[in-house]
Amino acid sequence: MDRKVELHPAFVWDCDECGRENFVRAVVAEMSEEEEAEAKEYFGYEPWEDGEFLRSPKTVQCEFCGAEFDTLDPDLLDEDEEEEE
Numbered sequence: 001m002d003r004k005v006e007l008h009p010a011f012v013w014d015c016d017e018c019g020r021e022n023f024v025r026a027v028v029a030e031m032s033e034e035e036e037a038e039a040k041e042y043f044g045y046e047p048w049e050d051g052e053f054l055r056s057p058k059t060v061q062c063e064f065c066g067a068e069f070d071t072l073d074p075d076l077l078d079e080d081e082e083e084e085e
């Protein structure tokens with residue numbers, strides 16, 4: 001196979017209107033150096049590690065019926081995992 005495509009991280013969600021499955025690309029999070037340092041610490045990356053943080057889009061639109069939805073932040077879903085000091 002000599003044709004290649006690049007794969008992008010994405011989220012999958014189900015439309016509440018028509019029930020169909022939709023895919024949406026992850027968004028590269030834009031943050032200041034300070035925020036990036038905090039995010040790296042939070043996720044356990046070393047400060048010298050390079051890369052981009054991806055986040056879910058704030059809103060999505062169903063590609064089949066056009067319904068729009070706000071998204072739940074996946075970070076908020078594991079809030080009950082408290083870290084012990």
Ligand SMILES: [Zn+2]
Nearest residue numbers: 015018062065
């Ligand atoms: Zn739909």
